[in-house]
Amino acid sequence: MANVFRLSRVQRLVCAAPLLFVVVVLASTAFEARLSTGQRSVGSFGAAVVLVVIVRFWFLRVIAMSEYVLVVNFVQRYRIPWDEVDRFVFDGGMSMRLGDLREVRVSAFSWPRGASPIIGRRAHGAVVELERLRRQAVDRMRADGGG
Numbered sequence: 001m002a003n004v005f006r007l008s009r010v011q012r013l014v015c016a017a018p019l020l021f022v023v024v025v026l027a028s029t030a031f032e033a034r035l036s037t038g039q040r041s042v043g044s045f046g047a048a049v050v051l052v053v054i055v056r057f058w059f060l061r062v063i064a065m066s067e068y069v070l071v072v073n074f075v076q077r078y079r080i081p082w083d084e085v086d087r088f089v090f091d092g093g094m095s096m097r098l099g100d101l102r103e104v105r106v107s108a109f110s111w112p113r114g115a116s117p118i119i120g121r122r123a124h125g126a127v128v129e130l131e132r133l134r135r136q137a138v139d140r141m142r143a144d145g146g147g
Contacts (some may be wrong), residue, residue, distance in 0.1 A: 001066065002063050002064065002065055003063070003064040003129070003133060004061055004062070004063050004064075005061060005062040005063075005064070005108070005109075005126040005129070005130065006060060006061035006062070006108050007060075007108065007109075007119065007122060008122070011118070011119060011122070012057065012058055015057065016054050016057060016058070019050055019053065019054050019057075020054065022047075022050050023047045023050050023051050023054070024047075026043045026044070026046040026047035026050065027043065027044065027047040028043075029042075029043025029044070030043055030044045030047075053074075056074050056075075057074070059072060060072055060073065060074065060107045060108035061108050062094075062106055062108060062109075062126065062130065064130060064133045066137065066140075067081060067082065067137075068080055068081045068082060069082065069085060069096070069130070069133075069134075071096060071104055071106055072107075072108070073104075073105070073106070073107040073108075074107050078096075078104050080096070080098065080104070082134055082137035082138055082141065083099075083137075083138060083141055084098055084099050084100075085097075085098060085099070085134055086098055086099045087131060087134070088127045088130045088131050088134065089103075089127065090123060090124045090127040092120060092123075093105065093106070093109050093110035093123060094106040094108070094109035094110065094123050094126060094127055095110070109122070109123035109126060109127075
């Protein structure tokens with residue numbers, strides 16, 4: 001059974017709305033007759049890049065499976081077995097500390113400290129639940145003789 005952690009739809013829409021406005025402004029330059037072809041191309045390209053960022057933002061998440069945790073960030077995905085996860089940390093955002101001392105920032109919940117108390121509470125709640133699931137998975141592996 002998978003547990004999925006991400007911002008709510010409303011939170012994602014509120015965060016994406018200003019970027020959608022930027023897409024509209026940049027895309028409108030493609031139809032601006034007084035601009036050069038190069039300027040129109042740059043505006044169109046910029047709109048496409050911002051649109052890709054919005055789409056990637058929509059899919060940011062953490063998926064807790066029985067054997068591993070999957071972190072979907074903007075550019076990279078991390079599939080980490082539970083026994084390699086040392087702990088989840090909340091420091092205004094979320095990160096996952098691994099046993100080999102690496103740290104994976106979780107883009108779905110990585111915000112500047114104090115930027116949004118609502119998102120901070122959601123991130124903290126996700127950290128608490130992920131820690132519970134991590135301990136549960138490690139205990140299960142130990143009971144099965146795997147750790």
